[in-house]
Amino acid sequence: MLKHKNTIQVAAFTVFILACPFFLDAYWINVINNIGLYAVLALSLNFIVGYTGLFHMGHAAFFAVGAYATAILNTSYDIPIVLLLPVSGLAAAIFAYIVARPIIHLRGDYLLIVTIAIVEIVRIALVNDIFGLTGGSNGIFGISRPDFYFFDIRTPHQFFYYIWAFLALSVLLFYNLEKSRYVRALNYIKNDEVAAEGSGVNVDHLKLTAFVLGAFWAGMVGNIYASKMTLISPASFNFWESVILFVIVILGGSGSIRGVILGAFLIIGLPEIFRQFAGARMLIFGGAMVAMMVFRPQGFLPPLPRKYPVHKIQPGGEKTL
């Protein structure tokens, strides 16, 4: 019954998304594209904040490393954008490994402060044109568009398919991961670190992998973002971006794929709809957020309990671990 309801929800949402290019103009498709990008970014942050419960407010730093890796390698060495997709992910992942490793044992508020520092340091480094590679506060322009053999991606409508296919693939992989020992272990850590370690979970290692995996995906989104904008500058990767991503995860539903996607629609989409109320927008936004945290601290769509095929296991008859 419940499963049925979910399938219908997912199907309805898929139909809605697939219908978008047929009735939305370039402006609104671009909004939908931004929602898609933020959704994947927030899903990548969800590994750290949602599943593992770590206060990480510096995710824009990993996004930035991916975007700048793409921009630098593409503009200086003419490497095709699509080839740089995994490279950007890797660059962000390596960066995350280096910065997260020494701080991984920090708790709650301390970790929060350090991650805020990380995103600021990255932004300042970019503004100061570090190694003469990042173009200072003007950033880097002239980044190419994605080119596949059979078609090139230029218009918002073309980007729509590219971004949402990437999102769909990410969701599929993350959904599978949710049903594995990996995300389960992250959830154990979120619930009680000491008990997790005492049950045989390598807590520090898993926290680190959550950072590295989250950064890998954020880096890939950085690649797509850079090729979509063709121009990137440090202003796009500031602390505020990190806060928005954090809010998407918490507001939508920490540790819930559906919730995070809904969160992206609310945080990125709603302000576009209420454009005419420009002045009051942030006020309404802030008020709504306070109300949410009071009345639905779990977020709009908290994660559903995982289902296990218990009925398929014959008592006593089965081989066990």
Place this chain on the structure above:
Amino acid sequence: MTLLSIKNLTKRFGGLLAVDDVSFNVEQGKIVGLIGPNGAGKTTVFNLITGNYIPDEGHILFDGRSLTGLKTHKIVSLGIARTFQTIRLFKNLTVLENVMAGCHCRMRSGILSSMLRLPFQRREERLALARALKELEFVGLKQHMDINAMNLSYGNQRLLEIARALASNPKIIILDEPAGGMNDYETNRLVLLIEKMQKRGLTVLLIEHDMNLVMRICEDIIVLEHGARIAQGKPEEITRDQRVIEAYLGIEEDEDEALEAEGRD
């Protein structure tokens, strides 16, 4: 055969000597009790065994291997599982998933094989599920597997911790006051359960204040006082030991007498 060997273990917290040069052996297949008054250092000994604390002096041998410098999860994977004095469950997860936590260290599938749901990973998940169900059945919590751990009764939460520990396939299970907060009925069930664990071939080391329980099931008892080991022996020997009576049982009797005296007034 000696499974666990504690040698000259010492642990200080600032000026406080919590564990003072304690040595003892735990024989394979036995049920061993660690007793002593409040603050004697029992839990600290457990935390030293499981790597939660690092000893200031001394060392611990398990199955012929030194545990010095190993992290807790590694020690679990070597075959030492524990429960906590203050219950530490994954409150917001189901009973079933709590038990599956114990299976984690016996599983191998990684991020990539899980993302792609490779056959190996799916088979392993199924084996883990079967193991978790088996342990839930073993402790008698199978009918509660779908509810969140925090909704279990206190006694059942203790049993769930035991099931989680068993799911890691330990050689020795160490229980910190397993009967704490249990009523008589639950305590009796616990005694049966501990005996069933022994029949499975497990070695059990437990801390307990319920002397009745300790005297009923422990074959060997170690007594701590102020961090030091003051006695070790069979239950009959311990109840006769003058130092133990003075340091531990004696105090309780005095208290009882004092209480009775108050009651008579």
